[in-house]
Amino acid sequence: MYISGLFLAMVAVGYPTAEGRVGDSSESDICTETRECLLSDLICGNEKYQVRHYSPVKWVSTDVENFFMEVPAMIAFRRLFQYISGANDKNQTIEMTSPVLVKVQTKGIFEMAVYTMSFLLPTEHQMTPPKPNNPEVYIYDMPEKNVYVQSYGEYMMTHTDRDQARDLSKFLDKIGAQYNKDFHMAAGYNSPMTAKNRHNEVWYVVEGEPVCPDNWKPTAP
Template sequence: MYPLFFLPFFIVLSSCSVVGVRTTQELDYQVIKVYGEYELRKYNDYKVVQTTAGGSYEQASSKNFRKLFKYITGNNQSEADISMTAPVKLQSVTIDMTAPVQIQSVEDRGGEGRYSMQFVLPSEYQGENAKKAPLALDPSVTLSVVPASRVAVKRFSGILSEKAVASQENLLRDWIRQEGLTPLGRVSSAGFDPPWTIPFFRRNEVMFRVEIDSREGEKQGEE
């Protein structure tokens, strides 16, 4: 289930309904291949704000989220309030937060580890405007550009939890293997909906960056 620390995030996402209808701006990508709940996507580079914390999945997520939430509510050099819903007009700067919130394990230590969390910045801070994103006042919160990549994704519904992510990761690894792809790095998980959305209608994803065989890449480039 979703911890209470996500409550402010879900309040500002209140435009989402109990059946998963979303109005939040989402990161653009190109779908290369679809097979049921699985997709191979192409992402261009994009700007994120991120931080890292230690502990269990839930503990680290709580620490990370609080820091990032402070950033989007004014703890940045421009003192800009950054909304997660689109559009919201504010006194200083109007910024639309982009879904989803992404979580990734960066180190394992026997049941505990370190996890990074990213908020994807909206379109007005992408591309040529990436340098306009306000810097964080907290030195542990940083801005970075995620390089362009090919990503294998499995979409699933239900409650997003550490156990669910582990189960879906195994299924995604199997599909990646069947497709002749090579997973890179660690799995990332993403949630798109507030907790009052009926679990069956929730959109969750697990994803791996993948390396594509050069011949396969040439073939896909011709499509």
């Protein structure tokens, strides 16, 4: 009774629960191919970039080391797709969500890096997700965070992601923004089969107070 009452109280006052902000894709203009997606609260933004707030949510993740994104992406996607297809301790099929997230370590051109791909767990599996059968796949609790976001429409590949990340990083340095430079996140919202109207993003995690543009205006999250 105490736990149930505490949980309801947390929801009533808006305290972040384990379910975080996974919701109906109809609430977002950028989630067009899945029923549920990761929802955010817009802090500020303009045509160049946004600052978003994300609540804590659970993902299923896996790590692959390589020089470039393309090979790890294929290996990691296969592992995670097997998990949502039933390779878990409950033999459950889990619905696909958006976005697919890739954590990209900052590195030199000829350095190996660890690429961490994550699938967002849908609402019904946020509290108690099935355990992966593959030891290389794990459940990840993403903490609450603010992120700087830049969007683009090309396919997410090594060179496009690198160019977009560099562009956003240089801009953030120019405006004096503080952010974690050890890595960035690449977020993809479309199937590889989608050729037009693609939506991809680069995220940098905000450190300290976010810097909003002077001429900021509300933009679609």
